[in-house]
Amino acid sequence: MNKKLDVLIIGAGPTGLTLALALSRYGLSFRIVERASGPSVVSKAIGIQARSLELFARLGVAEDLMENAIKINQGNLYVNGAWQAKLDFTDLNTPFPFVTLLPQSETERILEARLATYGHIVERDTELTGFAQFPTFVTATLQHKGETETVDASFIIGADGANSFVRRELGLPFSGKSFKESWALADIEVDWPLSSEEVHIFFSDHGVIESFPLQSNLFRITGNLTSGPVPTDHKAIDDFLQNRAKVPFELKKVHWYSMFRVHNRIIEKFGHHRIYLIGDAAHINSPVGGQ
Ligand SMILES: Cc1cc2nc3c(=O)[nH]c(=O)nc-3n(C[C@H](O)[C@H](O)[C@H](O)COP(=O)(O)OP(=O)(O)OC[C@H]3O[C@@H](n4cnc5c(N)ncnc54)[C@H](O)[C@@H]3O)c2cc1C
Structure with a gap:
């Protein structure tokens, strides 16, 4: 007969991993299962909010994240290529008064590494395919390689x-x-005269584009799609940037691109007897409006 766990966590994205870290520190018994066979390799969500860092600090992992992240103190606003204003994040009332940029794959890697120091591993290739609730426990069915x-x-x-x-x-x-x-979003290598230690937001007649540094000349750009197809190749991404940023630049390489739509959805109640939902499973928001 299998021994009853305190908690079975489904999914090893940033939310499941953070919960696993918290449970490790409380000494609860748990397993964390993940359908995918390997860790995520794409940058996806790159911005870690100050409040998230405050919570990561309580879990003892903020320093590890900060060591690998880029810290942004300021941003610039441009309209049709002309600089308009500076945004200053240093006045924020938090121990982390800046924008922290780190590819999601790195965030997950660091959380998982910290979890390993507590003797816990993510069980990959393991999918939840069913469950049943009883008054004092819940039974889950997992599939692992057949x-x-x-x-x-x-x-x-x-x-x-x-x-x-x-x-x-x-x-x-x-x-x-x-x-x-x-x-649209893309991670690109680009040579341009803009500071790689600041965020740049361009408003133009063609739409908006935002640029966030990931490494010295590697940037995440994202912009709304006002017309035409999603820019998916070098030429289309070059045009996309040209029309909106209106600064001299040379696009060197496109590392990754994707697209997304913005949703604003939430479940009414997070807890349903012995089952709880957290993270994107429970609520999805605009990347800039999630707070
Ligand atoms: C292409 C892309 C780009 C994005 N870009 C941005 C961005 O620029 N900015 C931003 O803020 N956000 C972005 N996001 C959203 C961001 O990645 C999510 O908000 C974040 O990953 C949510 O974390 P989570 O842990 O709640 O869920 P997820 O990261 O989605 O993790 C859920 C995990 O559960 C696993 N899983 C699912 N079903 C099962 C099952 N039955 N059994 C076991 N495991 C299961 C999945 O494999 C997955 O690993 C992007 C998302 C995508 C897909």
Whole structure:
């Protein structure tokens, strides 16, 4: 008979890993299972908010994150190529008065490494495919490389992302709306005269584009798609930048691109008897409006 766990965490994105770290420090028994076979390798969410760092500090991992991250104190606003204003983050009332930029793959790597120091590993290739709730426990069905396992836990916590299996199985509505506009994003190597220690936001007649440094000449750019297809090759990304940033530049290399739409959705209640939802499984917002 399997021994009952305190918590079974579903999903090893930043939310599931953060929860796992917190549970390690409280000495609770848990497992963290992840459907994917390897860690994420793409940059996805790059901005860590000051409040998140305050929480990471309590978990003893803020320093590790900061060591690897870029700290941004200031930003610049431009309209049709002309500089207009400076944004200053240093007055924020927090021990972390800056914008912290770190690829999500790195955030996850650092959280997972810290978790390993507590003797916990992420169980990959392991998918939750069903569960049943009872008065004092919940039983989960896991699939691992063709094998089925049944696990009893006091609680299941679904940190399984925006398309959460747990949320769908519970039949919970994900109320809210999705905005029509799509946004393009790309991680690019570019030579330009702009500071690589600041954020740059360009408003133009063609739309907005924002640029965030990731390394010395590697930048994340993101912009709203006002017309035409998603820019997915070197030439299209070059044009996209040209039309909006209006500064002299040479696009050297496109490392990664994607697109996203902005949603504003939340579940009504995070807890459903012995099952809880957290992270994107419970709420999704604009990357700039999540706070
Ligand atoms: C292409 C892309 C670009 C993005 N860019 C940005 C950005 O620029 N800025 C920003 O703020 N946000 C961005 N996001 C969103 C950001 O990545 C998410 O908000 C964040 O990852 C949410 O973290 P999470 O831990 O809640 O969920 P996730 O990171 O989605 O993690 C959920 C995990 O659960 C696993 N899982 C799912 N179902 C199961 C199951 N049944 N069993 C086991 N495991 C399961 C998944 O494999 C996944 O690893 C982007 C997302 C994508 C996809």
